[in-house]
Amino acid sequence: MVTLTSTTKQTTSMILDQDDSISSNSQHTSKLLIRTYNDDGSTKSILIDDSMSIRDVLFVLVHKNHREPDIDYALVEILPDLHMERIFEDHQRLTEAILMWPTTSPNRLIFTKRLEKYALFRATSSFLAKDGAMIVYDELLKMPDMDGIIYLKEKSRKSW
Numbered sequence: 001m002v003t004l005t006s007t008t009k010q011t012t013s014m015i016l017d018q019d020d021s022i023s024s025n026s027q028h029t030s031k032l033l034i035r036t037y038n039d040d041g042s043t044k045s046i047l048i049d050d051s052m053s054i055r056d057v058l059f060v061l062v063h064k065n066h067r068e069p070d071i072d073y074a075l076v077e078i079l080p081d082l083h084m085e086r087i088f089e090d091h092q093r094l095t096e097a098i099l100m101w102p103t104t105s106p107n108r109l110i111f112t113k114r115l116e117k118y119a120l121f122r123a124t125s126s127f128l129a130k131d132g133a134m135i136v137y138d139e140l141l142k143m144p145d146m147d148g149i150i151y152l153k154e155k156s157r158k159s160w
Contacts, residue, residue: 036109055090061111074114080106087114
């Protein structure tokens with residue numbers, strides 16, 4: 001049993017029931033009971049296994065919290081000891097990240113809507129300078145100048 005506490009709210013997040021260690025050779029999957037925190041401070045516990053991606057976990061959390069499905073929902077890992085947080089990518093495995101946590105860790109998982117999750121793909125030009133955006137487009141559409149002698153070899157000859 002792994003106990004996780006928060007430095008801000010002093011509530012405890014628990015990960016219970018670790019069946020086996022995660023390995024690609026194991027016959028049956030490892031299952032973890034995790035607690036996630038919502039924006040309003042409420043919590044939901046779900047049982048996950050090592051085959052579930054973050055996208056699968058988000059699908060379960062959306063339905064468990066009775067919310068409308070949206071691409072902007074994200075699972076955020078809060079690491080208070082390092083003073084940082086990160087948004088999990090949809091293809092990652094949650095069990096791999098959780099099992100890397102120390103046994104007495106204040107880390108927590110937050111289920112929230114993050115609009116910046118796909119902002120790079122929605123508004124690419126906002127991440128580039130005005131001149132930089134035009135330079136990128138010009139470089140993509142421009143063919144490189146070629147200058148020089150082209151040597152061709154005939155099949156019947158050994159020399160160029």
